[in-house]
Amino acid sequence: MLRTVLSKSTSDSYVISGTMPIIMLLALTPLTGCQTTTMSNSPSKAPITMNMSNPLTMGMPTIDRQGYIAYVEAQGVGAAKISTLYRIRPDGSDRQLIDKLNGYIYAPAWSADGQMLAYSKQEARMHPKIYIYDVKSNSHNLVVNAEGSNLSPSFSPDSKKLLYSSTVGGNADIYEMNLSDGSTKQLTTLPSTEVQPSYASDGQSFVYTSDKVRAGRPSIYRYNFATGHAALISTGGYAASPQLSLDAQKLAYLNGRKAAVMMLNSGKVINLADTGLDEPARLSPSGQYAVYPTRTSQISNQEGSSLVVHSLSGNTSYVISSKTGGVVRSPIWGR
Numbered sequence: 001m002l003r004t005v006l007s008k009s010t011s012d013s014y015v016i017s018g019t020m021p022i023i024m025l026l027a028l029t030p031l032t033g034c035q036t037t038t039m040s041n042s043p044s045k046a047p048i049t050m051n052m053s054n055p056l057t058m059g060m061p062t063i064d065r066q067g068y069i070a071y072v073e074a075q076g077v078g079a080a081k082i083s084t085l086y087r088i089r090p091d092g093s094d095r096q097l098i099d100k101l102n103g104y105i106y107a108p109a110w111s112a113d114g115q116m117l118a119y120s121k122q123e124a125r126m127h128p129k130i131y132i133y134d135v136k137s138n139s140h141n142l143v144v145n146a147e148g149s150n151l152s153p154s155f156s157p158d159s160k161k162l163l164y165s166s167t168v169g170g171n172a173d174i175y176e177m178n179l180s181d182g183s184t185k186q187l188t189t190l191p192s193t194e195v196q197p198s199y200a201s202d203g204q205s206f207v208y209t210s211d212k213v214r215a216g217r218p219s220i221y222r223y224n225f226a227t228g229h230a231a232l233i234s235t236g237g238y239a240a241s242p243q244l245s246l247d248a249q250k251l252a253y254l255n256g257r258k259a260a261v262m263m264l265n266s267g268k269v270i271n272l273a274d275t276g277l278d279e280p281a282r283l284s285p286s287g288q289y290a291v292y293p294t295r296t297s298q299i300s301n302q303e304g305s306s307l308v309v310h311s312l313s314g315n316t317s318y319v320i321s322s323k324t325g326g327v328v329r330s331p332i333w334g335r
Helices: 022-027
Strands: 037-039 048-050 069-075 082-088 096-110 116-123 129-134 139-144 150-155 161-166 173-178 184-186 194-199 205-210 219-224 229-233 239-244 250-255 258-263 269-274 289-295 305-311 316-321 327-333
Touching: 069 096, 096 129, 096 150, 096 327, 116 150, 129 150, 129 161, 139 161, 161 194, 173 194, 194 239, 205 229, 205 239, 219 239, 258 289, 269 289, 269 305, 289 327, 305 327
Parallel strands: 150 194
Antiparallel strands: 037 048, 069 082, 069 327, 082 096, 096 116, 116 129, 129 139, 150 161, 161 173, 173 184, 194 205, 205 219, 219 229, 239 250, 250 258, 258 269, 289 305, 305 316
16 A cells, blocks of 8 residues: 655754674665555654545656656565565556565666666575566566676666676675676775765766775765776765765765765755665655655554655655565665
8 A cells, every 4th residue: 555644854964873784785675556645744643544646746757757666575584585576656556576586686776768677686595696677578687697796786877888796806896797798897996895886877987885994884985987086975974875866966875874865065964764774765867856665663653664755855755565564675766
């Protein structure tokens, strides 16, 4: 079911905390249309249930409203882990199954045109491999099968290349693959951990996570292809899993334990929520909305987890419940 919660956003904060090890970041899930809408001005007040269309999606730019959010829903633990990859409209309609396996699915990423989805799969006793799902042909193609952990794919703006992190050399580094011939180039060679690359929309740079200054204490960097050098993006503390908006004005990321968005021109940080899942925020194509997963207990007394879609300008949010009560992770919003 789709529930809409209209409330004040959490206050801006620059306090950064969190102690989860960076290795956990390497393992970084639809629903029917609008049914019940819940409105509230404060989390402490009893909500008022109304029958109405979703007020946020009605006002969304077409580029956001007509896109899909891909996400993973996981159930069970260990050998009993079941992961399911879905795509769903931002209003909670048109859920479609993309993949399902006994094991783990990590960090899906859309191509710029929304026609391909890259993600990692890890079956029992196997290393994570990267696949690309083609929307038109409904096919799944294995593209990275190097020994080690192959994670966090990101399409170049022209969809001809793929960034990803891999431990094929024994250390977590970032690689770029030419999808036409499968040739790869190693971009980072430091003894530290470099993971979670994400292209900028102009294709001239990418952001990523590294703990090169202090082991286990990650920061976000921006790598320039022309120079081969990387510069620190100042966040003031533990920061990981970055994503730039298409206009390069915002950075969505994990700020300590909070899903957050930074306005790059001013350095202002909007902490959206402590999700209870150590998951980052992800921006809509227009950059006006963010999506993140949260444990349902963070917003109600129910178990399970949900997707939260938040308007950055309107300070309003709504919640899309999980399908089966599993743990929702890694949402990404495409066109």
